[in-house]
Amino acid sequence: MTARVPCPPAPGPLEGYAARFDDLFGTLAQRRGFRQYLTGLLAPRDRNKTLTSLAGAEPVVGAQHRAVQRLQFFLSESTWDCERVNDRRLELLLDDPATAPHEQGVLVIDDSGDRKDGTATAHVGHQWLGRYGKTDNGVVTVTTLWADERLYYPLHAVPYTPAHHFPKGKNDPAFRTKWRIAAALAGQAQAAGIAFRAAVADCAYGDVDAFRGELSQAGVPFVMALKRRRGVWAYGDQAYTPLDAARSLAWNGPDDPRDWSPVTRTFRDGHTVTWWAADATLGWWGPEGTTRLVVATTDPATLPDKGTWYLATDLPRPQGPRAADSPYPPADLAEVVRIYAVRNWIEQSYKQVKDELGWADFQVRSDTAIRRHQTLVNCAFSFCWDAWFDQPDPPEPPPESPTDATDRRNERTERGATPFPPASTTLLAQGDSHSPQLADSVDHLTALVAGMVQRTTPQPTTGTDRCGHHRQTHQPLPP
Secondary structure, three states: OOOOOOOOOOOOOHHHHHHHHHHHOOOHHHHHHHHHHHHHHHOOOOOOOOHHHHHOEOOOOOOOOHHHHHHHHHHHOOOOOHHHHHHHHHHHHHHOOOOOOOOOOEEEEEEEEEEOOOOOOOOOEEEEEOOOOEEEEEEEEEEEEEEOOOOEEEEEEEEEOOHHHOOOHHHOOOOOOHHHHHHHHHHHHHHOOOOOOEEEEOHHHHOOHHHHHHHHHOOOOEEEEOOOOOOOOOOOOOOOOHHHHHHOOOOOOOOOOOOOEEEEEEOOOOOEEEEEEEEEOEOOEOOOOOOEEEEEEOOOOOOOHHHEEEEEEOOOOOOOOOOOOOOOOOOOHHHHHHHHHHHHHHHHHHHHHHHOOOOOOOOOOOHHHHHHHHHHHHHHHHHHHHHHHHOOOOOOOOOOOHHHHHHHHHHHHHHOOOOOOOOOOOOOOOOOOOEOOEOOHHHHHHHHHHHHHHOOOOOOOOOHHHHOOOOOOOOOOOO
């Protein structure tokens, strides 16, 4: 067998990560394209991460540059399987003790929409885009994410195809609703060996009875949000919405909570907030039913819209009649609230993959190219965790002598403020670009990717292209 031609290494710590995927790419050009694409995604943002940006070429006049065309071919025409690449990415996450999923984690189900013009792009249509809070022309992707209180990373992603793309519309056998795609992704996560306590989703999925039924049949426990005005059939003056069910619970104040129990929520910065939670009855849903309605709120007296959750779950109540026969461990009120609270990591994940790694910046039309781009963005995201946990612990600072402490206090008193620590400097690679109109992406990005690792993801940079889309900059959270 002929030995493989060595591939030019990726900058900095990225090479060690990229090398683990080499056996999935059949040619030198594919291995090089994989490294160049990830390098471009991980570089600090100064404009939308289109193919010209990833290759380091000028936005318009550089579109025909050979480096840009190589990436275009790698994304659209080259023969490599993005599903196998994503499977390898998950294998690496599962094999690393620092990122391996565990049974107290949560499977977050959601979808995300991004604007796209025209009609020729696969999956594009006039549909609801949650990120913008309106109906517009764009592409919506159903996603799953694994998360616990300290860690989160994407699992799978499948673009939703609107009905008008099919000959028979919604009656076409190939058409799938978002919730059917989501149910399939939950099963795919189980098949991949992802351990989790329950699947969570917002009311866009929680209000769909058929979706919760499919999860139950597949053996996937769930904690789903409901709209407060979601109605059910009921007799006479019985509760027929989650809001009515919550109002029927007795509450005499914090000193006499009656039907409510205090739940302490601990946030990432260490501060705690007391919420109140209770099992309510709504139709055939109740504390002892196959589906429980759990209400969690900051104020049981007023049930504020933005501070109240109405949750449907099939996790049994402790000491209840279903606890012994249920295939799932029982969950008390605090556990149900904790599980749903972890869902908030999906919003932070979107900020990073969209605002930092260029999830929506693709300028390709085919289904294959879109899926490959999304897979590569997820690989870049997972590399950040790999590099973060691979960093050595910082050395312990030497103990401060009493003399040093006295001098430092005197200096602060004399100048009126604590002096800033010296800024860290990084030496960029030297040398000119090897080609006109093209930045030397491999040489100069070594320092950029190394700086990104120190922050988990690149810091956002406001540019004219981003202001035109009314985007806000977000500071990414460190792990």
